[in-house]
Amino acid sequence: MNDFAPLAQALLVMDVQKAGVTGDRAVPSAAGLLERTADLIARARSGAALVVHLQNDGAPGSGDEPHTPGWALHLPVEAGPAEVVIRKTRDDGFAGTSLGDLLTGAGVESLAVCGVMSEMCVQATARTAVALGYRVVLPYDAHATQDIPAAPGISAAVPAAVVSRVAAWAISGDAEVTVAAADVSFAAPPHPPRT
Structure with a gap:
């Protein structure tokens, strides 16, 4: 039984970029995800928690290629010492970025993770956070992904909601994933964040 109360000193907003949450390539139920993510951000700001927007720099030609419309963050950022944007090139938000130093410098011990894609950047970042000793909350209704198409001879299509649940379940022994x-x-x- 996990004794973690869902209290976080930081919120990691993973890749909530236009390519993944708008248009015909948006994750299913993007509107609900955006509403819950915006609410998390507003409450993190009100609680004086650190808010970190991670922004993926995709490969040339991808929907999130840097400086293209799809690469832009969808939700507004209130830039300052307690709210920052960190660009990344890998699924894991800690890999090759200043995220670890930022969290350590602020003395963060607990964090919440939300955004897209559940089985990729969200899971990879949450898993590393757990490995680094952070107490992690991964709200079940604040991360999303795409459906996985059918693979003939292997499996039928897998609905996005199932993919998200499995991605969270894979780390559920170490993270709180049963809270809204x-x-x-x-x-x-x-400590005040040092950017």
Whole structure:
């Protein structure tokens, strides 16, 4: 039994970029995801938690290729010491970025992770956070992905909701994944963030 209360000192918003949440390539139920993510951000700000928007720099020709319309963050950022954007080139938001140093410098011990894609960037970043000793909450209704198409001779199509659930379940022994986004509370980290 996990004794973690869903209180976070930081919110990691994974890849909520126009390519993944708008248009015909948007994740299913993108509107609900955006509403819950915006609410998490607003409550994190109100609670003086650190808010980190991770922005993926996709390959040339991809929907999230840097400086294309799909690459832009969909939700507004209130840039400042307690709200930053960190660009990344890998699924894991800690790999090759300043995320670890930022969290350590602020004394963050607990964090919430939301965004897209569940089985890729969300899971990879949450898994590394757990491995680094952070207490992690991954609200079940605040991350999303695409359906997996059928693979003839292997499996039928897998609905996005199932993919998201499996991605969270794979780390559920180490992270709180049974709470709704609305149940997550926020508090300030012990030290002012150094950006």
